[in-house]
Amino acid sequence: MQRAVTVRLKNARKLSTGSQRWLARQLNDPYVQQAQAQGLRSRAAFKLIQLDDKFHFLKKGARIVDLGAAPGGWTQVAVQRVDSQGIEGCVIGIDLLEIEPIAGASLIQGNFLESQTQNQLKAIMKIPVQVVLSDMASSTIGHSQTDHLRTVALAEAAFYFAKDVLVPGGTFVAKVFQGGTNQDLLLKLKRHFRQIKHVKPLASRKESSEMYVLAFGFKQ
Incomplete structure (x- = not known):
């Protein structure tokens, strides 16, 4: 830097x-x-760069889904690292907000929490995928416990989706808030993944309570 x-x-x-x-x-x-x-479209791109530099889960030729993708910083990084403009790599981003086109990525505008949108997403994906990323976070209201629970609920929805589309050995990355993943979701992750890590990238602002849960080695 x-x-x-x-x-x-x-x-x-x-x-x-x-x-x-x-x-x-x-x-x-x-x-x-x-x-x-x-x-890069956002400073948040460096959070994914730092996570991948440490754990190396964005591999050449991998198929990636980016949930909560707007404005597209994470999608840009994924495209670069898996070489989705090549023959095999594939990156799909989805968000409630419109995302300006990104070369090498397929982008969807829609509400991920709606089953119709998830079905649309699966229809254009090359299932199964190697990595599901979720930088989704609900709008904060200033009440830390409520903000945490809302974001964990999004992480849990992302996990259920990941469980449906990941290859064996796949990786799941999701934003949570300080305090980490709640016990119920953590137990589910431990049941379906071989290794769980909680990480706060250097690019996360010091005053921010955000952190990320990384789950490696998906098993059904």
Whole structure:
């Protein structure tokens, strides 16, 4: 990671104090700057880069599904690492929000929690897949326990989907909040995967309570 260049705000008086703080943090965030320099759509791309650099689950020729893909940073990284513009690799991203096209990826706009959308997703996938990624998180309300439970519910929905589409030995990666995966989901993951890890990438902001659960070695 290159050294960040400090940026000073102009016309800051026109913004609220909260907006000033958010904008200053964005402008002076080294991951934001590097994402812009490398043509990546979000600083979140570096979270996936760091996870894969450590655990090496995005392999050449792999078939990947990216849940909660907008604006597309994780999808971009997956395309690059599995070489989905080649013959075998395949990356599919889905989100409630529209995602601008990404070369080498198939993109769907829809509600992943709806069975109709999941069926649409499975219909265009090359099933089974090697990796299911989920960076999904519900809108926060400022109540940490509620925010955590909502995000765990999304992680659990992603797990049930992964259980349907992963190859034996496949990998599942999902966002959770501090405190890790709740006990019920953790037990399910341990039942269906050989190894479970909880990791907070360096690219996750220190003040953020987010972390990721990684499940390796899928077994039915």
